[in-house]
Amino acid sequence: MPDAATAPGNPASGSISRLAVENAAQRRRRNLALRKFLRHRLAVIGAVVFVILVLSAAFAVQLTPYDPYKVNMRERLIPPSAAHLFGTDELGRDQLVRVMLGGKVSLAIAVLSIVVALIVGVSVGSIAGYYGGRTDNLLMRLTDLMFIFPPIVLAMIAVSVMGQTIFSVAVTIGIVSWMGLARLVRASFLSMKEQEFVTAARSLGANNLRIIIQHILPNITGTIIVVVTLGMARAILFESALSYLGLGIQVPVPSWGSMLYMAQNQLRNAVWLPLAPGAMIFLAVLSINFIGDGLRDALDPRSK
Amino acid sequence: MQNYILRRLLQAIPLLLGISVITFGIIQIMPGGVMGAYGPQTGSGADLAIIQEQLGLNRPVYEQYLSWLGRFLTGDWGRTLLSQQVVSDLIFTALPATLLLIGCSLLIGLGLGLLFGVISAVKQYSAIDMLVTTFSFVGLSTPVFFSGLILILIFSVKLGWLPGGGMYTPEAPYSFEDRLRYLILPVVAIAFPLAGEYTRYVRSSLLEVLNQDYIRTGNAKGLHPRSVLFRHALSNALIPLITILGLQLPWMISGFVVAESIFSWPGMGRLLWESARQHDYPLMMAITMLVAVAVLAFNLLADIFYGLVDPRISYA
Numbered sequence: 001m002p003d004a005a006t007a008p009g010n011p012a013s014g015s016i017s018r019l020a021v022e023n024a025a026q027r028r029r030r031n032l033a034l035r036k037f038l039r040h041r042l043a044v045i046g047a048v049v050f051v052i053l054v055l056s057a058a059f060a061v062q063l064t065p066y067d068p069y070k071v072n073m074r075e076r077l078i079p080p081s082a083a084h085l086f087g088t089d090e091l092g093r094d095q096l097v098r099v100m101l102g103g104k105v106s107l108a109i110a111v112l113s114i115v116v117a118l119i120v121g122v123s124v125g126s127i128a129g130y131y132g133g134r135t136d137n138l139l140m141r142l143t144d145l146m147f148i149f150p151p152i153v154l155a156m157i158a159v160s161v162m163g164q165t166i167f168s169v170a171v172t173i174g175i176v177s178w179m180g181l182a183r184l185v186r187a188s189f190l191s192m193k194e195q196e197f198v199t200a201a202r203s204l205g206a207n208n209l210r211i212i213i214q215h216i217l218p219n220i221t222g223t224i225i226v227v228v229t230l231g232m233a234r235a236i237l238f239e240s241a242l243s244y245l246g247l248g249i250q251v252p253v254p255s256w257g258s259m260l261y262m263a264q265n266q267l268r269n270a271v272w273l274p275l276a277p278g279a280m281i282f283l284a285v286l287s288i289n290f291i292g293d294g295l296r297d298a299l300d301p302r303s304k
Numbered sequence: 305m306q307n308y309i310l311r312r313l314l315q316a317i318p319l320l321l322g323i324s325v326i327t328f329g330i331i332q333i334m335p336g337g338v339m340g341a342y343g344p345q346t347g348s349g350a351d352l353a354i355i356q357e358q359l360g361l362n363r364p365v366y367e368q369y370l371s372w373l374g375r376f377l378t379g380d381w382g383r384t385l386l387s388q389q390v391v392s393d394l395i396f397t398a399l400p401a402t403l404l405l406i407g408c409s410l411l412i413g414l415g416l417g418l419l420f421g422v423i424s425a426v427k428q429y430s431a432i433d434m435l436v437t438t439f440s441f442v443g444l445s446t447p448v449f450f451s452g453l454i455l456i457l458i459f460s461v462k463l464g465w466l467p468g469g470g471m472y473t474p475e476a477p478y479s480f481e482d483r484l485r486y487l488i489l490p491v492v493a494i495a496f497p498l499a500g501e502y503t504r505y506v507r508s509s510l511l512e513v514l515n516q517d518y519i520r521t522g523n524a525k526g527l528h529p530r531s532v533l534f535r536h537a538l539s540n541a542l543i544p545l546i547t548i549l550g551l552q553l554p555w556m557i558s559g560f561v562v563a564e565s566i567f568s569w570p571g572m573g574r575l576l577w578e579s580a581r582q583h584d585y586p587l588m589m590a591i592t593m594l595v596a597v598a599v600l601a602f603n604l605l606a607d608i609f610y611g612l613v614d615p616r617i618s619y620a
Contacts, residue, residue, distance in 0.1 A: 042441070145323065145326075147554065149596065156577070160583065233445065234555075240449070244447075244562060244565075245577055267453070271462075282445055289445050
């Protein structure tokens with residue numbers, strides 16, 4: 001152990017102090033990123049709006065006096081009023097509580113699908129980039145194949161096979177959105193795997209898995225986070241498009257897309273009905289896009 | 305160059321085969337399989353058995369696939385399961401409608417994206433840049449079905465200025481004006497998010513180029529600023545945009561499927577949507593393959609174009 005020579009009293013102190021230096025450097029980097037993010041005004045607004053959306057989805061039932069599922073035919077299609085801020089739908093259910101609750105489904109699907117895309121994309125990308133050769137070739141052809149497969153076609157077929165549950169819709173969206181991530185991760189691995197720190201780690205006896213996970217991946221987390229955030233915006237849009245086409249979550253559970261789908265049948269009787277769910281999708285996607293843009297400024301080393 | 309094109313065409317074959325195998329495979333594992341297209345009211349068990357026999361569903365799956373492939377390649381795309389219409393007829397009636405919609409929306413989306421992207425890059429960090437940036441974010445965050453519904457609500461339901469769906473007035477003779485009236489709303493709904501996205505790309509791509517040495521050289525030797533911007537900067541900034549356009553095409557198709565379904569546009573998107581809902585596999589397979597060919601072709605064209613305009617790239 002080379003540190004023992006510089007720290008004769010305590011053989012471990014050298015590595016401890018080195019750890020402390022590393023931690024301080026990491027903390028400084030993180031603080032810098034946070035400051036950059038906070039300077040991005042739109043990103044901060046986006047973050048605030050997004051947190052409000054999440055909270056309102058989580059506490060919808062507690063925050064409003066209405067039952068989101070109770071059918072009340074005497075109060076159907078009431079225009080927005082003090083009692084029902086967003087009016088009621090064709091079954092007399094309060095639109096406000098349903099819109100708030102709808103966020104739960106839409107956001108859950110977005111997060112779940114991103115996890116799927118993240119797992120598949122990062123694994124495929126790092127394996128292809130790290131090992132190269134025939135593995136790389138095979139995996140990249142697979143990526144190409146998925147790239148030209150129009151996502152809506154694949155999703156339509158996949159949802160009709162797997163059923164219209166939160167899980168199946170999320171997995172479907174994940175399956176159609178990992179390819180960009182895989183290409184990005186692969187490119188970073190290609191440029192990084194020949195660098196000194198990887199050679200150093202290998203000569204110290206680190207195995208391939210450890211090099212991939214502990215040495216190379218941490219260098220590109222910033223880029224991955226940005227891509228994933230923007231991917232979440234796309235996932236929400238895609239989920240609502242599927243629901244809108246009647247291929248999303250089944251009806252009693254409100255999701256923004258399916259509410260919009262139901263609302264368009266009432267367009268002539270209840271003009272206000274599509275506005276609330278549509279505006280929620282728009283707000284969620286917009287706030288995530290702003291957050292993503294802020295994160296890119298804060299984390300992406302290429303941007304200034 | 306010829307070798308490169310040839311190589312790319314050869315590479316496309318396994319990709320297309322792969323897509324057809326996956327699509328065919330997923331249809332097989334659909335609940336009810338191909339027979340799922342026929343609801344319970346279609347007929348008795350004996351009738352269904354006859355249909356099954358006629359469609360060749362009793363044979364092994366790989367045999368069914370190969371026979372589909374053979375027929376598909378020779379131009380026999382089969383008939384739809386329920387209405388017994390000829391698939392290729394359906395597709396080639398719907399195709400022009402979709403191409404018209406795609407063409408107009410892309411033209412307007414790209415035009416606006418270019419205009420606003422250039423303005424906001426040249427005036428980086430100005431008030432107008434902030435405004436354009438905010439608007440482009442609003443654009444790319446607006447789902448097509450939402451903007452579509454709002455447009456229908458305002459211009460069709462409330463004001464009654466424009467038709468809310470369809471492609472032409474039924475039983476009226478063809479007129480350019482009539483077609484235009486039906487085109488406006490769907491094109492605006494689709495072009496709005498596209499314009500937002502392209503504005504972002506043009507802006508960041510142009511900003512990157514504007515920081516480079518040869519732009520400084522151009523300015524330093526006294527070229528007219530407009531000539532530096534348009535002849536030297538913009539032409540180089542637009543090259544990566546072509547590739548992005550190609551890569552985005554598969555995602556754009558989702559927007560068209562949704563838009564065609566809101567505006568009852570009699571195009572391929574609607575056809576695809578209906579075929580998926582009815583589990584009509586001959587139609588589904590044919591459309592999937594056509595779309596895949598289109599995407600591949602577009603990407604190949606983009607890469608060839610890229611090679612032609614950027615001398616740094618060689619396809620030897």
